[in-house]
Amino acid sequence: MSDRNLSKIGIIAWREFRHTALTKAFLFGAVILPIGMMGMLLVLPLLFASQFKPLEGDVAVVDSTGRFATAFDALVAERRDRDRSGDAEEVIRKLGIDDRGGMLSGSIAAAAEDATFGVVTASEFTPDADEVIDRLKEEARDGRWIAVAVIPEQLVAAAQSEDDNAPMIDLFLPKETSPRHGEEISDLIRSTTVRVRFASAGEDFARVQTMLDRPSVDVRRLGSEAGAESSDSKLRMLVPFGFMMLLWIATFTAGNFLLTSTIEEKSNKVIEVVLSAVGPLQLLWGKILGLALVSLVILITYGGLAIAGIAALALTELLSISVLLWAVVFFLIAYFTVAALMAAIGSAVNELSEAQTFMAPVMVILITPMLLWMPIGENPNGTLAVVTSMLPPILPFAMVMRIGAATDPVPIWQLLLSTAIGIVSVVGLVWAASRIFRVGILMQGKPPSPLELLRWIRQA
């Protein structure tokens, strides 16, 4: 192809890119919105946290045992200690996040400390007279107490559990108490009741609790080489899905733009003007390459956000440079597959509504990998995964899931074979699409049947 023809393809590609990606609608919808949403996800918890006032104040407890207040204060102190450190660490460890620096748990703990308990104490009253409760309720209205709890005697007795008709704790809250604080007070009261029961029965609660604690398990995956262990992660299952979704979003958004821009050129009747300046194949390639850039912008935006998220969570061991490079290879195969299909469909029909007839079977085929996320993610080197990752046109979507799963690397020969099959299928699809494009782009009237499309491919 001469330089002149190449430069025409470049001019078309730039127009497609400019009029698709450099528009307010695209910048907002495909770039600013996801970044904004990601930002919101980060900002919202902080925003919520800033709105949470810690629980503070004195709870009036009416009970007959006289042990409640001490147990309550001990519980509050314990909870505060746990929130500062252990809880956050536990959550992080369970998620499989390697928070070696303690940055994440530190900040969570800091936020937690701010958010849950301030100074909460309990003052005890003996239910010696009926008016005690009424007086305390009155004082609670005046702000002296943050709650008034009346604990029936049977509830703290050691052997009350058999009784189905056990009385309930009465908890009175001033009407301005927030639902969250209400929940917290109620929880503290209930937990304290259990502790008082243990104390009444002469048992050491702390000892019992330690005995009941289920030990945690640190799962590590053994790599193929000695010493290559990696920590297990619940997030690991999400990575293949994330890879496939990224590929889907990037290729189908751009593919859809390709479809609509081709249909628009046909329905606007501008196509013949353009074809008087360039050949149909130049037009096709210009459009495909221009929208490849659009696809790349989407991929970089979403992929960048995902990688930033993974880096922030210190999960970078889930990704490696070679995984990312292979992902780019399969992105290209996926994009050209989708683009060829969309260009062929767009050139064959006159309106978007007519395109739906052809889109349905294409979508049914290309959506299959999404349905196979669980089995492929679960067993990325199983027969199903290997077969689907060799099967055009769904192979790039299946293969990125296998790469992303990464429990064990995909054998290099499979990557190469899949790439080779992918390239051959892309060449075949683009060839067929260009034949359909050539005939279809100037065709008006009734859209062709699938059989006619096959005839176009043979004839053109």
Next chain:
Amino acid sequence: MSEPCIDLSGVAKTFGDTRAVRDLNLQIPSGSLCGFLGPNGAGKSTTIRMIMSIIRPDQGSLRVLGGDALDHKDRIGYLPEERGVYRKMKVGDYLRYIGRLKGVDAASLRTLITDSLERIGLPDVEKKRCEELSKGMQQKVQFLAAIIHKPELIILDEPFSGLDPVNAMLLHDLIRELHDEGRTILFSTHVLHQAERMCDRIVMIDQGTKVLDDTLETIQKRFDPRTIIAEPLGDPTAMGTLLEGAPEVDSIKIDDRGRVHARLRDDADADRLMATALAGGSLRSIERARTTLDEVFLHLVNRPLDGAQTGFAETTLV
């Protein structure tokens, strides 16, 4: 003789069961302004699309500017019948895009676009989106897009359709200007009188077959009706009788407006018959009948208009 700008030989094209163009031979000399005429569905647009290599002929050979139109796209300006614009694009951007595709460098386009828009009477639309323009304005922008790269060969498919008389006249002038600059122009139309006013050469096709291909001058000579029309102030019958007796006259017909149509014999002198008519009484008017392209066309395709002159003394010019 130099090579024709467009040279079609035995070209045919069939769509399904429809034979759109049959065995078409056509040579358009360089520098001519040629009208490509025919009724709707005659095969004009199909022929033009084949000339542009947008569709391929089923048979025959086709040379444009000495080769394939695909190789000379930058030297050809084309205004298709099915034309449109990118609705969301600004007029200036649209012209720049087409101009760049046609091989004009970006720097020249800047002034070229502004000047050209001014020339077609649309000086303030460069920054407007195409969809903001009226249909007629869009037509003019489309015309501009076809000639923005100053092509040697300009092919216009129905350039006047949808234009009001003022804009049709502007377009007429622009086409004449381009022709005067030495460019070869082929334009199709089914409005025959438009072509009659502009072209120096006429090609007519009907049902995919060429029925006429000649210079306008030759056609006018060839289809000279050789009829004198005299409108007497007095009794038309008397005038009819007088003229019928003249030796130059082959036949006489009186139409319902009282005009006497005297058909001349071959080789008869029209001036002498006119003198006879003038001497025979007072006349409101007397003229030599002229053939319009409409009449020529209808004659050629055997579909005469009611009351039109049909019996051409078609002269074979050797």
